[in-house]
Amino acid sequence: MVNELRSKNHEYVEQIIQLFIHDECEFYNAFKAWSEELAKDVKHLDTPLHYVIREFFSTKKVLLSYIKKYALLNKDKVDFDDIFSWTEIVIKFVNISVTIFIEAYHQNTTKRFLAQEEVINELSSPLIPLQNQTALLPLVGKIDSARGKVILEKTLNQCAAKEISTLFVDLSGVLTIDELVAEQLYHLIESLRLTGVETILSGIRPEIAQMSIKLGLRFNRLTTASSLAKALSSTTKSNDDKERTLL
Structure with missing residues (x-):
């Protein structure tokens, strides 16, 4: 050289x-x-x-x-x-x-x-397929407006391509979030709902919850859980109950 x-x-x-x-x-x-x-x-x-x-x-x-x-x-x-x-x-x-x-x-x-x-x-916003048309989107680190836009576009496309019906979005690894990103997250959930995908949020930090309330973003039609483990277990239990009913 x-x-x-x-x-x-x-x-x-x-x-x-x-x-x-x-x-x-x-x-x-x-x-x-x-x-x-x-x-x-x-x-x-x-x-x-x-x-x-x-x-x-x-x-x-x-x-x-x-x-x-x-x-x-x-x-x-x-x-x-x-x-x-x-x-x-x-x-x-x-x-x-x-x-x-x-x-x-x-x-x-x-x-x-x-x-x-x-x-x-x-690498930081992978959509991980699970089973029975479910998938996990673990979000980690700081999410700015540019990354929020990428997540919104990629998640919608991947859910459609993989025929996902239920998506777990885990926010426990998100350190900070601003007003614009909170709105983008809300729009992501609404967009998924319109395409027939149920979204379950887990690991919402208090500051993110306060930000959402401050902006008037209502998640009343959304299932939430304090942790990803509880979200997954509650869904598994619900599916088991449905199977018992059918039997």
Whole structure:
């Protein structure tokens, strides 16, 4: 990896040197395209950003030192205008490189973050099929509005796909909940009811209950239990009674 990074850095120096051979306008488009390709290099994107930026600035420092050295060795051929012009060009194009790379780095980081967030949402709100068309949705951690929306959409789709008739929603692992999420939870339950799914809530914390009352959300048509174990046992007992009646 180090050797490949060195190779890319060498290519970068060779690109910069072309500034002193070709016209600036002619050089710009080719340099910009090369810089964008460099910014997509996986090994550079996997390198901590401050290391890469430091290398850009180190390269700039080296190039400026060579301009100074050349000017001192050729005082009779080089005037101040040349020195200022060369210095300005080097600074300008190194800054362009830094800008392009930071933009690409940001886009790559954002993509990774969104992908990780999607995986976390998948793992933190799984619909677990049980038996007799029942399923469990254990919710854990902090639920914000974005995650609440994902849970709402995924739960409705999965219940329909798996033909769930009874869903246990356990909130004992939910630490905090805001007003918007409380409303989303209410809408989830109402939406499930309209699609023929009975929802049983368990593990409702006092603060969540108070929030629901404050918002005027009425769960009077909903079965609740203090814990998931009690919710499951009460449903099992109810099913056993139905079976005895049929027998």
